[in-house]
Amino acid sequence: MSDRxxxxxxxxxxxxxxxxxxxxxxxxxxxxxxxxxxQAYAFDIEKLNAFTAMYNDLMLAPSGLTKLEREMIAVxxxxxxxCWYCQVAHGAAVRQLAGDPALGEAxxxxxxxxxxxxRQSAMLAFAxxxxxxxxxxxxxxxxxxxxxxxxDRDIWDIAAVTGFYNMSNRVASAVGMEPNPEYHAQAx
Numbered sequence: 116m117s118d119r120x121x122x123x124x125x126x127x128x129x130x131x132x133x134x135x136x137x138x139x140x141x142x143x144x145x146x147x148x149x150x151x152x153x154q155a156y157a158f159d160i161e162k163l164n165a166f167t168a169m170y171n172d173l174m175l176a177p178s179g180l181t182k183l184e185r186e187m188i189a190v191x192x193x194x195x196x197x198c199w200y201c202q203v204a205h206g207a208a209v210r211q212l213a214g215d216p217a218l219g220e221a222x223x224x225x226x227x228x229x230x231x232x233x234r235q236s237a238m239l240a241f242a243x244x245x246x247x248x249x250x251x252x253x254x255x256x257x258x259x260x261x262x263x264x265x266x267d268r269d270i271w272d273i274a275a276v277t278g279f280y281n282m283s284n285r286v287a288s289a290v291g292m293e294p295n296p297e298y299h300a301q302a303x
Contacts, residue, residue, distance in 0.1 A: 119291075119293065120151045120154050120155050120292065120293055121151075121155050121290040121291050121292050121293070122290055122291030123290050123291075125155075125158035125159075126158060127154065127157035127158055128157060128158065128159075128160055131157065131160075132160055135157065135160055135163065138153075138167070139153070147297060148295050148297050150204065150295060151200070151292060151293060151294065151295050152166075152200065152204070152283070152287065152292065153166075153167065155290065155292055166283075169279060170279070173185070173272070173275055173276050173279050174186075174189075174276070178268075178269070178272045179265070179266055179268060179269040179272065180238075180269060180272050180273065180276070182212055183209065183212040183213055184235065184238060185272075185276050186205050186208040186209050186212055187209060187222060187226070187235065187238075187239060188238065188239065188242045188273065188276045188277055188280065189201060189205040189208070189276065189280045190202065190205045190206055190208075190209055190219075190222040190223055190226070191222065191226045191239050191242050191243060191246075192242055192246050192277055192280035192281055192284060193205055193223075193280060193284050194222070194223055194224070194225075194226065195243060195246045195247065196246065196280075196281065196284040196285070196288070197288070198280075198283075198284035198285075198287050198288050199287075199288070199292075199293075199294065200287040200288075200292040200293065200294045201280060201283065201284055201287060202223050203294035203298045203299065204294050204295070204298050206219045206220070206222060206223040206298075207219065207298040207299075207301040207302060209222050210301065210302035210303065211301060211302035214302075216302060216303050218230070219302065226239050226243075233263055234263040234264060234265075237259050237260055237262075237263040237265075238260065238263070238265070238273055240259075241256055241257075241259070241260055241270075241273055241274075241277075242273060242276075242277045244256060245273075245274060245277045245278070245281075246277060246281055257270055260273070
């Protein structure tokens with residue numbers, strides 16, 4: 116791995132706007148680093164703000180989905196798409212949130228090998244179908260989620276998180292985004 120965040124030569128805004136600098140300081144304080152995905156977007160503060168607003172809404176805002184469930188979706192989508200950055204970053208998040216390194220590894224390699232309950236399996240099967248063949252989703256797929264206790268709002272959130280990671284995986288892969296080295300050792 117190189118010291119580059121992406122394969123592109125897009126330097127961060129210099130100086131960073133005050134709000135962005137504060138946000139990066141919060142990341143350093145809470146995470147011990149600034150995730151490379153944020154640093155990669157820092158060449159265009161409007162794009163960074165749009166990305167972080169969507170991420171924060173989908174991954175941190177109140178939802179019927181737990182933070183772990185949302186991270187599991189991120190890992191499954193990223194694994195299907197073979198997105199190096201997101202497999203590493205969100206695999207670490209699953210390990211940390213679950214307190215189970217084996218679960219994080221299984222999720223990255225083959226989510227179907229993981230020890231999951233029926234609710235999680237239904238959610239991830241839906242995310243997989245949306246990732247591989249979204250035009251083939253039918254009412255029976257949504258009903259399978261309802262049968263596991265998901266509300267229609269939860270189904271929206273599953274679809275939105277899945278869609279977000281399909282988009283971000285493609286950008287990260289296309290620009291050769293490197294995961295922060297710190298992710299590799301987290302929660303092991």
